[in-house]
Amino acid sequence: MARPQSYPKADTRTQWYQSKYPGSTMNANVGVIHTTEGTDWPSYGGGTSAPTITAKPDFKAKKLLYRQHFPIDKSARALVNASGGTETNTLNAFQVELIGTCDPATHRKWSKAGYTYIFWPEAPDWALRDLAELFAWLDKEHGIPLKCSVKFLPYPKSYASAGGQRLSAKAWQAYYGWLGHQHVPENFHGDPGDFPIEKVLAYAKGVKPPKKPATKPTSSIVSLAGGVKPGARHKQVRELQQLLIKAGYGPIKGAVTDLYGVETQKAVTRFHDQNPKYRGAGLLRDPRIGPKGFTALQKLAGRR
Numbered sequence: 001m002a003r004p005q006s007y008p009k010a011d012t013r014t015q016w017y018q019s020k021y022p023g024s025t026m027n028a029n030v031g032v033i034h035t036t037e038g039t040d041w042p043s044y045g046g047g048t049s050a051p052t053i054t055a056k057p058d059f060k061a062k063k064l065l066y067r068q069h070f071p072i073d074k075s076a077r078a079l080v081n082a083s084g085g086t087e088t089n090t091l092n093a094f095q096v097e098l099i100g101t102c103d104p105a106t107h108r109k110w111s112k113a114g115y116t117y118i119f120w121p122e123a124p125d126w127a128l129r130d131l132a133e134l135f136a137w138l139d140k141e142h143g144i145p146l147k148c149s150v151k152f153l154p155y156p157k158s159y160a161s162a163g164g165q166r167l168s169a170k171a172w173q174a175y176y177g178w179l180g181h182q183h184v185p186e187n188f189h190g191d192p193g194d195f196p197i198e199k200v201l202a203y204a205k206g207v208k209p210p211k212k213p214a215t216k217p218t219s220s221i222v223s224l225a226g227g228v229k230p231g232a233r234h235k236q237v238r239e240l241q242q243l244l245i246k247a248g249y250g251p252i253k254g255a256v257t258d259l260y261g262v263e264t265q266k267a268v269t270r271f272h273d274q275n276p277k278y279r280g281a282g283l284l285r286d287p288r289i290g291p292k293g294f295t296a297l298q299k300l301a302g303r304r
Contacts, residue, residue, distance in 0.1 A: 004141050005071035007134060010053055012068045017047030023075035028094040028142050031135070031178040034078055035102045035191040039110070039117050041067065042097070044077075051078040051095035055134075057118050057127055064130040072142055080187045086169035088184055094144060096134070102155045102193030105302035121154065121194040128196060132203035135178070139204065146204050147177040148197045156246060156302050157220055158182040158190035160256065162239055188256075220303045224294040230265050230287045233258045240264065240289060240297075244271060247300040271297060 006012050034051060036042050044050035050069040058065050070076050076095045079088040089095075100118035101107055107119040118127055138144040153163045158180075160166075165182055167175065172185050178197060181189045202209035227234040241255040244267040253263045265287035272279040272286045278293035279286040289297065 003073065005073060007053060007066060007068055007072075007137060009133075010066035010068035015041070015044070015047075015050070015054075015067045015069055017044075017050050017069045018071060018074060020047050021050075021070075021077060023070060023077070024090040026073055026075055026090060026092045028072050028138070029092045029144055029176050030094070031138065031144050032079065032093050032095045032181060032184060033178065033192045033195060033197075034095060034097040034181045034189075035120055035193070036097050036099045037101050037103065037106065037191070038099060039115060040099065042099075044069070047077070049077055051097040052076040053095075053134075054097045054099065055131065056099040059116055062124075062126040064127060066134070072138075079181070079184055082186045085186050086172060088172075088186055091173065093184075094138060094142070096131075098131075098192060102191045102195065103302060104155065104304070120192050121196065123196065125199075128200050129203050132200050135200060135204040145177045146201050148179060148201060149175075149177065150179045150183050152180055152193065152195045152197055153182060153190070154220075155182075155190045155193035158193055159246070160188045160190070160238070160242055162242075221295055221298050224289065224291045228260060228289070228294075230260050232260050234260065237264065240294070241267070243297050243301045244268065246302070247271070247297055249274075268293075 041056060052070050053066055053068045055064040055066055072094060075090040077089055078095050078097065081088045098120055100120050102120050110117050135146060139146050151165055153165050157163045158165060167183050167185055169185050180195060181187060181191045199209040225234060225236045228236050228240060235258050237258045237260045238256045241252050241264055244250055245252060249267045249270045252267050268287050268289050269285055275296060278290060278296055280288065
């Protein structure tokens with residue numbers, strides 16, 4: 001019997017891209033969760049980077065509105081898929097984009113500006129329950145298991161691979177169930193951050209969600225390694241480059257790499273131009289980030 005290809009609650013007309021981008025036929029068995037980092041329906045470049053479905057909060061009605069972009073068993077386009085690398089979009093991946101943010105820095109900014117939005121690591125129960133309906137339907141109709149065996153890291157720790165959460169190509173190919181954009185190989189994105197996946201899966205199964213144990217706040221600020229200096233190679237240079245870009249001091253041509261080259265030095269100089277108290281004494285141009293500057297940069301990039 002043919003499996004239903006449209007979610008019953010979804011609008012399949014407004015942003016339907018299947019005729020423009022037919023994609024590959026697949027058998028959906030894994031779900032990938034994204035966040036849009038915006039507050040309204042994304043354009044997705046006319047479909048070039050669209051997921052399978054997008055969910056937008058309706059705060060007045062306390063429900064999610066859905067727009068579907070591709071059939072369930074056709075490949076979507078929201079993942080990076082490097083030429084010659086492992087398959088991502090076409091590897092049986094159903095993809096859902098959640099309108100809102102997972103970034104604590106954006107959360108603070110939008111809150112201060114008075115925006116109405118969802119910070120998905122702290123999403124309200126009504127939104128999680130609505131999303132759970134989608135998960136339960138996908139389990140029933142397509143067999144995407146209501147399980148998750150990966151850890152969702154908070155953003156920005158989840159960006160790139162520094163947190164150790166991103167799967168290898170082999171692990172990705174063998175995975176069944178639910179995970180985030182932060183887990184998919186060949187991708188650098190860190191969404192959906194510390195997403196409450198256990199709650200959603202519990203609601204989808206019709207059971208009581210587990211309580212999270214109380215934990216003491218821990219700092220994600222790290223120290224600068226002594227080998228991180230202009231002209232040198234060091235694995236922490238990759239982290240430095242990512243932080244500079246995240247904090248708005250990019251672009252850095254050639255990033256991400258372990259070389260503290262000319263382009264990285266230019267970005268560090270831009271950081272010092274806007275934060276002169278971290279510049280070396282008596283220097284008009286300082287390409288060294290320095291321990292205090294590195295700490296400040298991490299905070300500017302959203303770490304706490």
